[in-house]
Amino acid sequence: MGARRRAPNAGTLAVSYDAAPARTVSGWNSPGIRQPQGTAVDSASNFYVLMESKITVYSPASPEPIRTIEGDLTGIDNPFGFALDADDYLYVPNSARDAVLVFAPEADGNVAPQRLLVGPGTGLNGPEAVAVSPDGVLYVANYEAKSITVYAPGASGDEAPIRTITGSETGIYYIRGMAVGADGSLYAINNRSSEILVFGPDATRNIAPTITDGKAQGLTNLSGIAVDANGYILVTDCASFSVLIFASLGEESPEPVTRISGAASHLDYPTGVAVDGDHNVYVANWGNWSITVYTAHPAVDESSAFPTTGALAAPRHRPRHRPL
Numbered sequence: 407m408g409a410r411r412r413a414p415n416a417g418t419l420a421v422s423y424d425a426a427p428a429r430t431v432s433g434w435n436s437p438g439i440r441q442p443q444g445t446a447v448d449s450a451s452n453f454y455v456l457m458e459s460k461i462t463v464y465s466p467a468s469p470e471p472i473r474t475i476e477g478d479l480t481g482i483d484n485p486f487g488f489a490l491d492a493d494d495y496l497y498v499p500n501s502a503r504d505a506v507l508v509f510a511p512e513a514d515g516n517v518a519p520q521r522l523l524v525g526p527g528t529g530l531n532g533p534e535a536v537a538v539s540p541d542g543v544l545y546v547a548n549y550e551a552k553s554i555t556v557y558a559p560g561a562s563g564d565e566a567p568i569r570t571i572t573g574s575e576t577g578i579y580y581i582r583g584m585a586v587g588a589d590g591s592l593y594a595i596n597n598r599s600s601e602i603l604v605f606g607p608d609a610t611r612n613i614a615p616t617i618t619d620g621k622a623q624g625l626t627n628l629s630g631i632a633v634d635a636n637g638y639i640l641v642t643d644c645a646s647f648s649v650l651i652f653a654s655l656g657e658e659s660p661e662p663v664t665r666i667s668g669a670a671s672h673l674d675y676p677t678g679v680a681v682d683g684d685h686n687v688y689v690a691n692w693g694n695w696s697i698t699v700y701t702a703h704p705a706v707d708e709s710s711a712f713p714t715t716g717a718l719a720a721p722r723h724r725p726r727h728r729p730l
Contacts, residue, residue: 423700424668428686431464433695438462438471442690444487444583444630444678445697448494448511451682455690455697458484461496464697477516481507487535487583487678491542495520499533499546506533506546508562525564529555537584537592543568545592547581554578554594556610573612577603583631583678585639593639593655595628602628602641604655618655623662625650630678634685638663642676642689649679649689672698 433439444456452472455462460476475482481500488498494511498519505524509517523530523544532550539545542559553572557565572578582597590607600620605613620628620643627645634640639652648667666687667673674693681687685702 423664423666424670426670427672427698428701429699430672431469431697438464438474439695439697441692441695442677442697443485443692445680445688445690446488446490446496447680447682447688448490449492449683450494451684451686453680453682453688453697453699454488454490454496456485456488456498456678461488461498473512473514475509475513475515475517479516479518480509481505481519481522485534489536489538489584491538492540493542497536497538497544499536501532501534501549504528504530504533506530506536506544521562523557523561523563523565527564527566528557529553529567529570535581535584535594537586539586539590540588543586543590545584545586547578547584547594549580552578554581554584554592554605569608569610571605571609571611571613575612575614576605577601577615577617582629585631585633587633587637587639588635589637593631593633595631595641597628600625600628600643602631602639602655616655623650630676630690632679632681634681635683636685638681638685640679640681640687642679644675644677644692647671647673647676647693649673649676649687651687666700671700672696 439455442455446454451466453464459482462471463473465472483500483502485499496509498507507519508521510520531548533546534549535547537545544557546555555567556569558568579596580598581594583595585593592605594603602618603615605615625643629644630642632640641650650662651664653663674691676689677692678690687700689698
């Protein structure tokens with residue numbers, strides 16, 4: 407299939423941002439957050455927090471959860487990622503069951519998924535990360551199979567994938583996060599190698615992605631990824647306590663236009679990132695049990711980013727154990 411394409415190394419960051427977040431919701435002032443693995447934002451700007459056995463939902467103004475999906479009927483069992491589609495259906499992988507759980511919008515309490523993707527025909531094998539395209543195509547990263555399986559909108563039951571990306575040329579190993587751009591390009595975080603893989607909209611089989619090497623920038627534990635409506639790519643690095651914002655990835659210009667980091671930012675082992683329709687950035691911090699929110703990022707050619715706003719102080723709690 408040809409050699410994998412590796413993007414050129416990134417250079418100096420254009421804008422460094424170290425200021426307090428506009429909003430912080432933490433495990434210290436809300437019972438709903440403990441060691442968050444990820445975050446997502448729905449069409450009403452409610453944000454979701456993924457944890458080991460539950461998902462909490464917060465409104466743009468409430469310091470307490472407005473909904474909590476939790477209990478034995480939910481099937482939530484230590485997922486590493488989740489995703490919302492354009493209609494606010496919630497997709498949660500269950501690696502132990504080789505399944506993807508799909509919850510209805512407004513799901514609350516100890517409720518069963520509205521539909522379930524599971525069975526030998528699905529090709530699911532250790533699913534750990536999911537993403538949904540703007541038109542509802544579902545992507546699932548399978549750790550055990552070292553594959554990404556792709557499903558038609560509304561897929562359920564023992565439904566076969568419409569495409570499967572797998573093979574030695576793909577570079578797929580341990581995919582920790584995924585996102586889909588407006589053009590259908592798939593962005594995948596290879597956590598163990600700190601690489602960002604970019605696949606075309608119709609990628610299938612043993613196809614080579616374009617690769618951006620995070621280690622060339624000193625990034626050693628990439629985790630979460632999101633793409634906003636303007637095509638900006640946001641990536642978290644747990645090891646450097648930072649969020650990087652790229653205008654593009656791949657062969658042209660992998661240099662970030664903005665980096666959120668520093669003591670004032672209150673980032674602490676950021677595991678997940680999301681962005682809303684107004685380009686506000688939400689970050690899940692595993693280290694201090696918080697979600698920090700930063701105001702909208704500017705266009706590439708602006709000289710400053712994320713204007714300083716007031717915020718609650720994030721707690722300085724550090725759990726003993728951190729995720730991979």
